[in-house]
Structure formats: structure tokens, C-alpha cells
Amino acid sequence: MGTDFNAEETKRLVQETLQKMRDYCNPSLARLLKFTGYDTVELEAQGAVIKDVYGREYIDCAGGYAVFNIGHRHPKVIRAVKEQLDRMPLSSKVFLSKPMVDLAELLAKIAPGNLKYSFFCNSGAEAVEGAIKLARLATKKTRIISTIGAFHGKTFGALSATGREIYKAPFRPLVGDFTHVTFGDPEAIEEAIDEGTAAVILEPIQGEAGIVIPPPDFLVEVRRICTEKKVLLIIDEIQTGLGRTGRMFAVEHYGVEPDIMTLAKGLSGGVVPIGAFMGIPEVWEALSPNPLIITSTFGGNPLACAAAKAAIEVVLEEGLCEKAAYLGDYLLNSLRDLQVGHANIISDVRGKGLMIGLELAREGLGGIIIPEMLKEGLTAVYTLNNPRVIRFEPPLVITKSQIDKVVEGVERAVGKAQSKYSALFGES
Numbered sequence: 360m361g362t363d364f365n366a367e368e369t370k371r372l373v374q375e376t377l378q379k380m381r382d383y384c385n386p387s388l389a390r391l392l393k394f395t396g397y398d399t400v401e402l403e404a405q406g407a408v409i410k411d412v413y414g415r416e417y418i419d420c421a422g423g424y425a426v427f428n429i430g431h432r433h434p435k436v437i438r439a440v441k442e443q444l445d446r447m448p449l450s451s452k453v454f455l456s457k458p459m460v461d462l463a464e465l466l467a468k469i470a471p472g473n474l475k476y477s478f479f480c481n482s483g484a485e486a487v488e489g490a491i492k493l494a495r496l497a498t499k500k501t502r503i504i505s506t507i508g509a510f511h512g513k514t515f516g517a518l519s520a521t522g523r524e525i526y527k528a529p530f531r532p533l534v535g536d537f538t539h540v541t542f543g544d545p546e547a548i549e550e551a552i553d554e555g556t557a558a559v560i561l562e563p564i565q566g567e568a569g570i571v572i573p574p575p576d577f578l579v580e581v582r583r584i585c586t587e588k589k590v591l592l593i594i595d596e597i598q599t600g601l602g603r604t605g606r607m608f609a610v611e612h613y614g615v616e617p618d619i620m621t622l623a624k625g626l627s628g629g630v631v632p633i634g635a636f637m638g639i640p641e642v643w644e645a646l647s648p649n650p651l652i653i654t655s656t657f658g659g660n661p662l663a664c665a666a667a668k669a670a671i672e673v674v675l676e677e678g679l680c681e682k683a684a685y686l687g688d689y690l691l692n693s694l695r696d697l698q699v700g701h702a703n704i705i706s707d708v709r710g711k712g713l714m715i716g717l718e719l720a721r722e723g724l725g726g727i728i729i730p731e732m733l734k735e736g737l738t739a740v741y742t743l744n745n746p747r748v749i750r751f752e753p754p755l756v757i758t759k760s761q762i763d764k765v766v767e768g769v770e771r772a773v774g775k776a777q778s779k780y781s782a783l784f785g786e787s
């Protein structure tokens with residue numbers, strides 16, 4: 360790793376990049392990045408480490424919001440992508456595509472229950488769009504029950520399922536017939552279901568809501584209710600899937616089998632974007648009368664499918680589910696130990712596997728802790744629907760000694776917040 364620039368040129372490159380971000384992309388995000396200390400330029404990444412143009416290294420605690428499960432630039436995925444690139448990166452869309460069917464076959468082998476068929480697209484939101492359309496098509500009903508705080512993406516259908524007003528209000532009217540109930544409450548779901556209900560859509564653990572883990576019997580109960588009421592269960596594993604929570608899919612913790620499941624993020628191996636929705640045969644049948652009813656020009660492209668197949672093989676071959684479970688416990692317990700001495704700063708630490716949320720006692724504290732963590736060489740981000748929760752979703756290939764460095768860095772960052780606490784909040 361390294362750059363060919365001297366110190367002066369590097370500084371100029373950073374300033375120019377920030378300026379272009381302001382001038383041509385997103386002025387307010389540019390301001391926010393500068394404010395939080397993220398006004399540097401990423402250069403390259405390997406494993407669990409990102410390097411910027413100054414040569415500074417960061418342990419990637421954010422993990423691209425659960426994209427980099429197998430680490431940055433895993434050699435097996437890079438090799439598979441390079442080979443495919445030299446042969447045929449995008450599909451003609453007129454012939455059969457071997458990389459796509461090979462990936463679908465592998466997914467059918469590892470997916471829970473009877474999920475057998477896959478449709479590939481390019482992002483999480485698109486996968487959710489497809490899942491909702493499939494549910495409506497298969498049931499000939501329209502209502503979708505979602506949950507408050509849920510995050511399913513920002514395209515119109517996915518946004519309608521998303522449960523936070525701030526992202527929805529400016530774009531109304533959204534897609535009709537969506538109802539939101541409390542996450543973790545099976546009775547609320549049962550009450551919301553009526554004769555017009557097509558499906559219930561749930562994240563097994565709400566990610567953007569602040570790493571919210573439901574009561575242990577929640578998903579089992581929802582499964583029972585959906586089966587009894589003949590309503591489809593869509594499980595969104597876009598953030599939780601591919602080993603993140605210590606199992607290949609988070610529903611496996613509860614022994615629940617979805618009718619439809621969405622995937623994206625970690626499925627790409629962190630190299631080429633991909634999204635997918637899967638379905639059981641009884642549901643998939645609804646697509647048969649018109650084989651072109653759901654299509655995507657770039658969806659299922661050979662490059663992305665070769666990457667995803669290699670990425671799944673890495674998760675299996677390197678035992679990354681087991682590693683996430685073991686290292687997740689270690690990180691969770693270490694952060695909980697930290698909470699003991701700083702209860703006025705950290706109000707909760709929760710998670711499953713390497714999907715961990717550290718909840719701050721007050722909203723303003725993140726503005727100190729996140730930039731301090733960055734100075735410690737740790738990337739850190741809030742969850743999108745809950746600015747009091749800092750998430751830890753590092754690559755599952757992170758080592759124990761890197762986790763020790765993370766905890767030491769968080770401890771110093773929390774110490775800084777502690778020393779500024781009374782100045783900020785007028786109490787000690």
C-alpha cells in the first residue's frame with residue numbers, strides 16, 4: 360500500500376476532493392464529513408483495514424454497513440472477478456448464464472427451509488421491491504405489514520416498507536397499503552393482518568433502528584401467525600445475512616423458514632454490487648405466466664454472480680459464521696465491561712455475532728465519540744434510524760488482536776467524552 364504523492368500534493372488532493380464533493384455531489388454531506396473528521400480520502404483496503412491517502416490506517420468497525428463480511432478485497436473473490444472480467448463481465452441477456460445459475464444453486468443449498476429460487480438485481484432496495492411485488496402477485500392481495508423503525512431501502516416500494524418518517528414524509532404519496540406496527544410484538548402483527556394482507560416484512564434484527572434484537576419467540580410466533588392466516592413472511596436479511604450474526608442467516612437462530620428472503624450487502628463479497636430475492640416454489644409459481652414480469656438489465660450479471668459465489672464459498676470455507684459468533688461475544692463482553700465504568704455515557708451494548716450496537720446515554724455524545732474513534736484509527740458510524748447508536752459491524756475476518764485495539768480505542772474515545780461531559784451537560 361502507498362501513494363505516489365508527497366505531503367503537499369496529498370493535502371491538495373484531499374482539499375480538491377472535498378471541494379468537488381461540495382460542488383458536484385452533496386454539499387451538506389461534505390460539510391458533515393468535515394465536521395466529523397471524515398474529510399480524508401480513502402485510498403485502498405485489505406482485510407479489516409482501510410488506508411487513506413495520508414497513509415493512515417483504520418480498523419473498519421463500520422464494515423461498509425455490513426458489506427465487507429469477508430473483508431476488503433478477499434483474494435478468492437478478486438480472482439473470480441478477474442477471471443470473469445477477462446471472459447465476459449456482463450450478460451448478453453439472450454443466452455443462458457452459467458455464473459448466475461451456479462450462484463442460484465448454491466444459494467438454494469444454504470438458504471433456510473424451502474427457499475429454492477432466486478432473482479438477482481443490483482441493490483438491497485431493488486431486492487425488497489421485487490419481494491413485495493412477488494408477494495402481491497402470489498397472493499393477489501396488497502397489504503404489507505412492516506414495523507416501526509424498520510429499514511428496507513429508499514426506492515418507493517422499499518421506502519413504503521421503511522419505518523422512519525424523516526425519509527418518507529418528503530416523498531408522499533408513497534406506495535399504498537402499508538401498515539407499520541411495533542417490532543417485537545407478534546400480537547400487533549396478528550391484529551394488523553386482515554383479509555387484504557399479502558405479507559409481513561421483517562428484519563430478523565433491526566439494523567438501522569439501532570441493532571434491535573426482538574424477544575426470542577417473536578419470529579417463531581410471527582411465522583405461526585403468517586402460516587395460520589395464509590400470509591407470506593418476507594425476511595429481509597440484507598444486513599444480517601452471510602454470517603454477520605454468527606449464523607449464515609439470522610433467522611437460523613430462531614429456526615424460522617421465510618417464504619421470501621432478500622439479500623444484498625455482504626452477498627457481493629464487497630467487490631461487485633448485487634441484490635437478490637429468493638422464494639419458495641409455491642410462491643415463485645406466480646412468476647411463471649409471464650417470465651419477463653420482473654427483469655433487470657444488469658441484474659444477475661456474470662461479474663456480480665461470480666463474486667457472490669466466491670464470497671459464499673469464503674464464508675463456508677473459512678468458518679466465518681463461527682468466527683462471527685465467537686469474536687462477536689468477545690467484542691460484546693469487552694464493550695459491556697467498558698459500560699460498567701461509564702454508565703453515564705454508554706446506556707446499553709447489545710448484538711448478535713458481529714452486529715453490535717453501542718447505545719449512548721445522550722444524543723450529543725456521538726459527536727464527540729465518533730471523531731475521537733476516528734483519531735484512534737477506527738471507522739465508526741451511527742445507525743441510520745437511531746443517532747444514539749454507534750454500530751460495530753467489522754469484517755468477520757477481523758482478528759482478536761484487532762478487536763483488542765478497537766476496544767482500547769473506544770475506551771480512550773469514551774474517556775474523552777467523559778472528561779467533556781460536565782461542560783456539555785452541566786452534570787458529572
Ligand SMILES: Cc1ncc(COP(=O)(O)O)c(C=O)c1O
Binds near residue numbers: 512
Ligand atoms: C435491512 C436492509 N434492507 C434494505 C436495505 C437497502 O439496501 P440498499 O442500500 O442496497 O438499497 C438496507 C440498507 O442498509 C438494509 O439494512
